[in-house]
Amino acid sequence: MIPAFIITGYLGSGKTTLLLNTAKEHFSGKRVAVIVNELGEVGVDGRILKNAYSEVLELPEGCICCTMHTEFEKALTELKEKYNPELLLVETSGSAEPFPVMISLQNLGCVIEAVICLIDTKNFHLYSQDDTARHQIGSSNVLVLNKTDLVDEDTLKQVEDIVVSLWEKYLLRNLFTNEPVFKSFKLYKTSFGKLPDEVFSGVFALQEKLYHLNDKDHNHNHVQQVVYFDKPLDYEEFLNMVNNLPTNIIRLKGILKLKDLPEALVVNYSFGNLDTSYTLPHYEGRSFLVLIRSFN
Numbered sequence: 001m002i003p004a005f006i007i008t009g010y011l012g013s014g015k016t017t018l019l020l021n022t023a024k025e026h027f028s029g030k031r032v033a034v035i036v037n038e039l040g041e042v043g044v045d046g047r048i049l050k051n052a053y054s055e056v057l058e059l060p061e062g063c064i065c066c067t068m069h070t071e072f073e074k075a076l077t078e079l080k081e082k083y084n085p086e087l088l089l090v091e092t093s094g095s096a097e098p099f100p101v102m103i104s105l106q107n108l109g110c111v112i113e114a115v116i117c118l119i120d121t122k123n124f125h126l127y128s129q130d131d132t133a134r135h136q137i138g139s140s141n142v143l144v145l146n147k148t149d150l151v152d153e154d155t156l157k158q159v160e161d162i163v164v165s166l167w168e169k170y171l172l173r174n175l176f177t178n179e180p181v182f183k184s185f186k187l188y189k190t191s192f193g194k195l196p197d198e199v200f201s202g203v204f205a206l207q208e209k210l211y212h213l214n215d216k217d218h219n220h221n222h223v224q225q226v227v228y229f230d231k232p233l234d235y236e237e238f239l240n241m242v243n244n245l246p247t248n249i250i251r252l253k254g255i256l257k258l259k260d261l262p263e264a265l266v267v268n269y270s271f272g273n274l275d276t277s278y279t280l281p282h283y284e285g286r287s288f289l290v291l292i293r294s295f296n
Ligand SMILES: Nc1nc2c(ncn2[C@@H]2O[C@H](COP(=O)(O)OP(=O)(O)OP(=O)(O)O)[C@@H](O)[C@H]2O)c(=O)[nH]1
Pocket: 009, 010, 011, 012, 013, 014, 015, 016, 017, 018, 045, 093, 094, 095, 118, 146, 147, 148, 149, 150, 190, 191, 192, 193, 251, 253, 268, 269, 270, 274, 275
């Protein structure tokens, strides 16, 4: 039985960041396979994670939450045969609910060690009404109020209260008994997903067998577009573009080769905050940006 952690949470909440620091440190020396599912056909997280983990499986088809679960199970079976991992870390897309992934992992004989939901405390008010975000919270048993460095104590307390009430309201329930799948949760307040070791110790493992619900009408509230750049960009030109983005663009991710910069720049923008602190030294691919628009 392979232990598996599911990392869920809304767009830009810090899932990849968690995988790059705390999880990476905690499991160093183990044969860890990372599975990452991104909205859209171009993966950014996968490329970053390949810098940190030797085995990264990208499932860019867009959506393991709807019709893709057979693809997910096939890919996972191949991964197990090829790599024989001691542990799986699964990052779901920010637009996906974790439940179908939980089912698939159990179908393939994995033990779900925890479902960890990252919450962007700075921007929570902008997405707290989103149905998928609410189900992500209700399907998790480790709630992580992340980006605490960007909010004051009062805001943090408000977000905590809302998240706790959403957890209670959106709790995942056993199809037959209607009992909550998770009887309790643990809440952490962090920045950059720095979680204590206990999260990875198995104390949050899911004991129950899950069952498929009828496929409900699954309606995504986001649309993504990919823009490719054939020539290296000027940094000023790029900043200008970011500063003039329409307000319905809530997320921008990508990898850009810039004039005068030897390493490719990883672009990470969510809700008006731009982060370009991460670079990729040996990136040979095309420059691109994925833009995620909200309909809400
Ligand atoms: N200030 C601050 N920034 C953070 C924190 N955690 C993550 N970030 C930044 O937030 C941005 C998004 O983080 P990611 O880890 O890429 O978020 P994600 O959840 O994987 O994003 P998606 O895969 O698109 O849903 C990056 O620029 C991170 O460096 C935090 O605690 N504080």
